[in-house]
Amino acid sequence: MPKYKGDLQDWLDTEECSQGLRPSKRSQKVASQGSFCLSQEEANAWVVEVFPNQCRVILDPSLTDPLSRELLCTYKRGQLVGRMKKEYRERTPVTVGDRIRVRSIDPLTGVVEGVCVRKNQVSRSVPGNTSSRLVHVLAANLDRLVIVASVRDPEFSLGLVDRFLVAAEFEKIPALLCINKSDLSLGLKNPEWNLYRDLGYEVFEVSAHFSLGLEELVQKILNQTVLFCGQSGVGKTSLLRKLLGSEVGRVGAVNPQTGKGRHTTTGAVLLGGPHE
Numbered sequence: 001m002p003k004y005k006g007d008l009q010d011w012l013d014t015e016e017c018s019q020g021l022r023p024s025k026r027s028q029k030v031a032s033q034g035s036f037c038l039s040q041e042e043a044n045a046w047v048v049e050v051f052p053n054q055c056r057v058i059l060d061p062s063l064t065d066p067l068s069r070e071l072l073c074t075y076k077r078g079q080l081v082g083r084m085k086k087e088y089r090e091r092t093p094v095t096v097g098d099r100i101r102v103r104s105i106d107p108l109t110g111v112v113e114g115v116c117v118r119k120n121q122v123s124r125s126v127p128g129n130t131s132s133r134l135v136h137v138l139a140a141n142l143d144r145l146v147i148v149a150s151v152r153d154p155e156f157s158l159g160l161v162d163r164f165l166v167a168a169e170f171e172k173i174p175a176l177l178c179i180n181k182s183d184l185s186l187g188l189k190n191p192e193w194n195l196y197r198d199l200g201y202e203v204f205e206v207s208a209h210f211s212l213g214l215e216e217l218v219q220k221i222l223n224q225t226v227l228f229c230g231q232s233g234v235g236k237t238s239l240l241r242k243l244l245g246s247e248v249g250r251v252g253a254v255n256p257q258t259g260k261g262r263h264t265t266t267g268a269v270l271l272g273g274p275h276e
Contacts (some may be wrong), residue, residue: 086115147230158192176203206239
């Protein structure tokens, strides 16, 4: 992975950008290709998947024929200045859910020219990185966070649920708890997730394998941009396959030695089309 330069030559490396302001004349002069934070009115696409040095985007329907709405766009790596005037570096300058402006090069490719101010984001420290200033933003501009846990295989984890709830509360993102593999809860008295019901959080008990309780969950998140998050092995991909009716992602069995998932899904992607 290329190193960050850490100067104003990097992508969106301005304090004005982090605060949602138009960059100063000096910042605009230094920034290449007009790469500054945009208003929502200036955007023309959504980021749906991010790769090293490229991202897959969906153009707004008013701009193009529906058969050619998808582009693979290049972007510049760089340093972003975080909110609350605390500097941090993002692993990539764009993330899934970002509203952006792109310039088409041909029917299949383009270039990202700017990124809109985010209404919220969910992020974490980059694994294996010793500096707390480098973060991985998982998704942005969310309407809801769905925290997926399981009855067992792997066992329900209060600690993981709490960490996701803290992240959601910090960004003011409504959150709910989805307990998968509910078919394994027969005979279970006073399960741990009842604690979250008592705190006022909505809890949905479902079974992706047997298609139980899914309709109630669908009605709750319909027409929203939602992030499904949770530890490996709880059945996030299986749930999405049932909810979307398509073969998305990969699924795998829990490791019988450790009782943990095998990390079959290792990235973020916006499925079902942008919520417009």
